[in-house]
Amino acid sequence: QKEVEQDPGPLSVPEGAIVSLNCTYSNSAFQYFMWYRQYSRKGPELLMYTYSSGNKEDGRFTAQVDKSSKYISLFIRDSQPSDSATYLCAPKGTGANSKLTFGKGITLSVRP
Amino acid sequence: NAGVTQTPKFQVLKTGQSMTLQCAQDMNHEYMSWYRQDPGMGLRLIHYSVGAGITDQGEVPNGYNVSRSTTEDFPLRLLSAAPSQTSVYFCASSSGTGSPQFFGPGTRLTVL
Numbered sequence: 001q002k003e004v005e006q007d008p009g010p011l012s013v014p015e016g017a018i019v020s021l022n023c024t025y026s027n028s029a030f031q032y033f034m035w036y037r038q039y040s041r042k043g044p045e046l047l048m049y050t051y052s053s054g055n056k057e058d059g060r061f062t063a064q065v066d067k068s069s070k071y072i073s074l075f076i077r078d079s080q081p082s083d084s085a086t087y088l089c090a091p092k093g094t095g096a097n098s099k100l101t102f103g104k105g106i107t108l109s110v111r112p
Numbered sequence: 113n114a115g116v117t118q119t120p121k122f123q124v125l126k127t128g129q130s131m132t133l134q135c136a137q138d139m140n141h142e143y144m145s146w147y148r149q150d151p152g153m154g155l156r157l158i159h160y161s162v163g164a165g166i167t168d169q170g171e172v173p174n175g176y177n178v179s180r181s182t183t184e185d186f187p188l189r190l191l192s193a194a195p196s197q198t199s200v201y202f203c204a205s206s207s208g209t210g211s212p213q214f215f216g217p218g219t220r221l222t223v224l
Binding site: 031032034036041042043044045046049051088094095098099100102103104105 | 116145152153154155157160170202209210212213214215216217218220
């Protein structure tokens with residue numbers, strides 16, 4: 001089993017839809033959970049950063065972590081064409097040499 | 113703050129040639145890392161450094177060398193380029209174990 005599994009894409013939704021992007025992970029040592037957004041031919045950009053379980057909201061974006069089921073979600077409300085990008089989940093442990101482990105990413109297209 | 117910068121943006125090499133990909137950050141981050149991104153493979157860690165003078169291997173280190181003589185710079189060297197090293201390379205930095213990584217814009221490398 002891969003350490004991080006991300007829903008395969010691509011995903012296409014109409015403008016204004018609520019989008020749910022999901023990842024599962026296997027390593028119970030992961031404590032930090034990040035979502036990155038990557039536009040075509042650009043570097044990954046940090047979108048959300050959470051520690052341990054719970055929800056974090058930032059504008060139209062909500063990150064949710066359920067450590068008991070090892071499940072990570074990113075919700076996008078009122079999706080916009082500018083949200084069209086690839087989204088990568090990336091959990092991480094707490095050790096000094098702990099490294100980000102990336103999901104393969106899911107490409108989202110928001111249709112006007 | 114320029115953040116994480118990478119040069120060059122694009123490079124074409126012939127098999128067997130050597131080159132250095134440059135990475136610099138102006139955020140005084142201790143932790144720096146190099147990733148490669150290939151279609152269907154996601155982001156894979158090549159080498160990382162937890163501070164000046166300290167480097168270690170990631171998931172796919174073969175064919176690459178790194179050094180870290182200053183906090184700001186973390187160059188990646190390809191000693192003898194191979195077509196399998198055709199990829200997009202990203203440098204990232206963070207301030208510590210629990211901090212998120214910030215990525216550069218990437219170098220698109222083609223080896224013929």
